[in-house]
Each structure stands twice: as C-alpha cells, then as structure tokens.
Amino acid sequence: MTPARLSTYARSWTLTMVAQVVPLVAVAALLVTLHPVAAVVAVILLAHAWVIPELYANRGAKVVKPRARMGEDPERTALGLLGDLVGHDARELHARTGLVLERGALGVWLVGEAGALLVRGRRVHCWCVRVPEPSLPSSDRIAHLLLALREDEEGFATVANHAFAGARWRVRRRLPQRQRPALDAAAGHCG
Numbered sequence: 001m002t003p004a005r006l007s008t009y010a011r012s013w014t015l016t017m018v019a020q021v022v023p024l025v026a027v028a029a030l031l032v033t034l035h036p037v038a039a040v041v042a043v044i045l046l047a048h049a050w051v052i053p054e055l056y057a058n059r060g061a062k063v064v065k066p067r068a069r070m071g072e073d074p075e076r077t078a079l080g081l082l083g084d085l086v087g088h089d090a091r092e093l094h095a096r097t098g099l100v101l102e103r104g105a106l107g108v109w110l111v112g113e114a115g116a117l118l119v120r121g122r123r124v125h126c127w128c129v130r131v132p133e134p135s136l137p138s139s140d141r142i143a144h145l146l147l148a149l150r151e152d153e154e155g156f157a158t159v160a161n162h163a164f165a166g167a168r169w170r171v172r173r174r175l176p177q178r179q180r181p182a183l184d185a186a187a188g189h190c191g
Contacts, residue, residue, distance in 0.1 A: 028041075067114065107120035
C-alpha cells in the first residue's frame with residue numbers, strides 16, 4: 001500500500017459518501033419546495049443522510065474496540081512483553097487507552113488487538129486485521145500486529161481489511177471515551 005494508493009482509497013470513500021448523501025439531501029430540498037407537508041419526509045431523508053456516514057465511521061472505530069479480557073496473569077505477562085517493544089510514552093498511552101501509538105512511513109498508527117487506525121492529517125483509515133489465535137491475551141495480539149506493522153508497513157496495509165476512511169472527528173465520536181486521547185495524541189504527532 002503506497003501513499004498514492006491510500007489517497008485513492010480516501011478519495012473513493014469520499015466519493016462513496018457523496019454519492020449516498022447528496023441525493024438524499026437534494027430530494028429533501030426538492031420535497032420541501034414542492035409542498036410544505038412533505039417536510040416530514042425531508043427531515044427523515046436528512047436524518048438518513050447523516051446516519052449513513054456515521055454507520056461507516058462506527059464500523060471503522062470498532063476495529064480497535066477492546067475485546068473481552070482473559071485472566072489477569074496471562075495479560076500481565078503479555079503486557080510486560082509488549083512493554084519491551086515500545087517506548088515509555090507508548091506504554092503509558094497503552095495503559096490509559098489500550099492502543100499503542102507507532103509512527104510509520106504512511107502516517108501515525110494506533111494499534112489495537114483486532115486492527116489499527118492510520119492517522120494522516122484530518123483523515124483516519126481504519127484497518128481490521130486479526131491474530132488467528134483467539135486464546136492470546138490482548139497485549140500479545142497487539143504485539144503481533146505491531147511486529148507485523150514494523151516488518152512491512154505497506155504489506156500490513158495491503159493485507160488488512162480497509163474498513164473505513166474518513167474524517168478524524170467522525171471516528172473520534174465513535175471511539176470509546178477511554179480511547180479518544182490516543183486518537184488525539186496520534187493527531188498531534190501528524191503535525
């Protein structure tokens with residue numbers, strides 16, 4: 001996955017949203033001008049125009065949603081191993097949010113246990129990728145994804161499922177409250 005290809009993905013997501021939202025808004029405006037009673041239907045169409053991008057953003061934000069935890073002992077051990085892979089700031093951010101911040105050539109990554117967010121300016125790309133072993137603790141899953149990302153960032157982005165690309169504010173609203181500071185930190189590292 002090259003930066004040019006990421007830009008193409010971003011444009012195609014934007015065009016998809018425009019193709020779905022603009023007709024709803026246009027028909028809503030037309031209905032209001034045709035007859036004032038149709039304003040009720042116009043409001044419903046406008047609600048659909050708002051909800052469609054929100055549903056896609058929700059789908060994207062779910063790639064880093066924390067999963068059910070295992071026992072404390074395996075998680076504590078895995079957390080120690082993950083801590084060896086990242087610096088102090090990334091460890092502290094992981095402790096607060098459950099996400100690991102990693103700078104890469106394509107942008108700033110936030111790696112969770114079932115996927116990653118790639119922050120590039122005001123846009124976020126959401127990637128869904130899973131470690132096939134369900135019995136692994138959360139920190140081990142994150143460590144696997146982090147190592148794969150470090151080994152081949154473009155390959156990671158190519159193999160992973162591209163779940164969403166859109167405005168950072170839209171994804172931020174859909175993240176759990178605890179994870180929002182990680183997205184803010186990644187945005188701060190984008191410059």
